[in-house]
Amino acid sequence: MNLDPQKFFIGLMDFFSILLPGALLTWLMMGEVGPVVLGDRYVKLDGAQAWAAFLFASYLFGHLIFLLGSWLDEFYDWARRYTLNTQITLLARRGRLLPWPARALIWLVFKRERNLAVERASKIKRQALGPIQAQDAVNTFQWGKALLNAESPASLAVVQRFEADSKFFRCFTVVLLLLLIAWPWQHQWPLAGIPVVLALLLLALWRYMEQRYKATNQAYWSVITFAAKDSKAAPDMATEARNPSHAGGVVFHLRGGTAEYLLVEATNDPAQWVLPKGHVEEGEEPRETAVREVYEETGVWAHIVHDLEAATWSVDGAVVTTRFFLMQADGRGLREDKNREHVWLPLQEAIAKASHIETRELLQTAEQRRSHVAKTSMTANRT
Incomplete structure (x- = not known):
């Protein structure tokens, strides 16, 4: 029988993801738990009996830890649902931004992830399982592993290796939490050790989420x-395409009661100053595109206050119509395009610095709309 080193490693990691966390917890707690469970027999354990009891307890606690750790997948799924694409949608549709601690946590693990891969894989799954009406019988990740098991065991082994690592750190996180x-x-444990355990807990949680993400x-x-x-498995892109x-x-934003407007360097010409804008991607609404482009080009989170008129621009020799929105800054995130300055x-x-007449006209229209919205809001508050 041939030994596959890759499968052996994955099996070993799966085994130790149960045994090692269980052994660590058993060793740390045996002085308190052992006498309670075994009574007088605990002090009589010696040699092979002691090792047998230790391994049994390690394996038992390891499985219980593994069971508790499975609840961390719910926390991971919550965080995955609030990656950059969801934050953009929330801000575009509801004018709401996640609190900065949540945004910082999500950025540490997922960076600029927008879930494009899982959305595309989900469409492939729906098309593949649609004829047998089994689209919802299995989630996309488990279906992907089943497909790789049939089509490419080597690719599946890579996935399983990351998954085995994530299981180990998931169990380690539970041990540290306990x-x-x-x-x-x-x-008898020094209180000075609590910050150390807390730091290890956060690092283990971070590593678990990172490996599961991979x-x-x-x-x-x-x-x-x-x-x-x-081509039979690929989604029909022709039916999903949208007009460019x-x-x-x-x-x-308001500084001392005065409105200041945001301009950014043009992509191909730093001497030109323009408004942040870009192409509406597949599946996006223009409102979402506006929020995303402002964030990607300047690192500024902003919510939509009001619609503005559309403007016609020349992009790579083609004339396109761009839909603009009046937006108010909510705060800063990670700077995306570091090669472009903004002011x-x-x-x-801003009108004097803007390089195009369309930009200057939009700035004037935006100020008029902003003043009108502010006055309307003040009147409503008084009444």
Whole structure:
């Protein structure tokens, strides 16, 4: 029988993801738990009996830890649902931005992830399972692993390797959480160790989420690659295509009661100053595009206050119509396009600095609309 090193490693990691966390918890808690469970027999354990009891307890606790750790997948799924694409949608449709601690946590794991791979893999799954009405019988990740098992065991092994790592750190996170809860009641444990355990807990949670993220994305990328080779499995792009269009934002913030407007360097000419805008991608609404483009080009989160008129621009020799929105800045995120500078300027300075007449006209229209909205809001508050 041939030994596959890759499968052996994955099996070993799966085994140790149960045994090692269970052994760690058993070793740390056996002085307190052992006498309670075994009574007088605990002090009589020695040699082979002691090792047998230790391994049994390690394996048992390891499985219980593994069971508790499965609930962390719910936390991971919540975080995955609030990656950049969802934050853009929330801000575009509801004018709401996630609190910065949540945004920071999500960025640490997912960076600029927009879930494009899982959405495409989900469409491939729906088309593949649609004829047998089984689209909802299995989630996209599990279906992707089943497909790779049939089509490319080597690709599946890569996914499983990331998954095995994530399971180990998931269980390790549970152990550290249990220790953090029990620590204050263990008088022989120094209180100075609590910050160390807390730091290890956060790092283990981070590593678990990162490895699970890599495992799921690796599965989606492989499914998409196989679909690209098989035209029958690929979604019908012709039916999903949409007419090309652009959207952007005229963004302002208030400084000392004065509105300042956001301009950014043009992509191909730093001497030109323009409004942040870009192409409406597949599946996006113009409002979402405006929020995304402002964030990607300047690192500024902004919500939509009001619609503005559309403007006609020349892009690579083609004339396109761009839908603009009046937007108010909510805060800063990670700067996306670091090669392009941006500035905040009062209206007249922004008009003077703008490179195109369309930009200057939009700035004037935006200020008129902003003033009208502000006056309407003040009147409503008084009444």
